[in-house]
Amino acid sequence: MQIKLIIDEKYAETEIHIHANAYSEQLEQLMKYLKATSTDVIDGYLQQDIYMLKITDIYSVYSEGAKIYFQTDEHEYESKRKLYELEELLEKDFVRVNKSTLVNISKIVSMKMERTGMMQLVMDNDTTAHASRMYLKGLKKRLGIGRDV
Incomplete structure (x- = not known):
């Protein structure tokens, strides 16, 4: 794979062009990564x-019943979003480890x-989470460990 960077003042915003001879899973993952929102903060609710x-x-990030929570050192904040929405939004930093949990x-x-x-x-922070067998392969792949890397 070749990567080229061209800096030119004529561009008002960043453009990314991908040229390939065939569509592949690697290209799909690259496009998903580039499309993911690069956000630094997210809204969390604590009471009102x-x-x-x-x-x-x-x-x-985990679900408990119908509610979604962010776990930090200080508190557990509620989210108004769905877990699958957060998985897409946070995919650069988080990975799903079981049906109801994403971890940083x-x-x-x-x-x-x-x-x-x-x-x-x-x-x-000495807390624990459990990765189910169903999500273990994806976790290892994201961490760059195991035979499939």
Whole structure:
């Protein structure tokens, strides 16, 4: 793959052109990555107050019943968005580890395989999350570990 960068004042905004001889999964992933919103903050709700949370401060996003929460060091903030919307919005920094949880990949410290086939993830604030077997391959791929890398 060749990458070229051209800096020219004639462009009012950044343009990205991709030239390829065939469509591939790698191109699809690249396009999804480029289209993802590069946001630094997201809205979280604590009682009646709205907080602008830094993405880097969020350890996990999880659903409990019909509600979605952001877990940070200080609090658990509620989100008004759906989990699948947050998965798309935060895909640069987060990965789905089970049906109801996304984790910030930069916050994972260690992983331990359990007897049930699930993986226990230890975050850098000493909280844990469990990766189900269904999502384990995707997690390993995002972390760059395992045979399929």
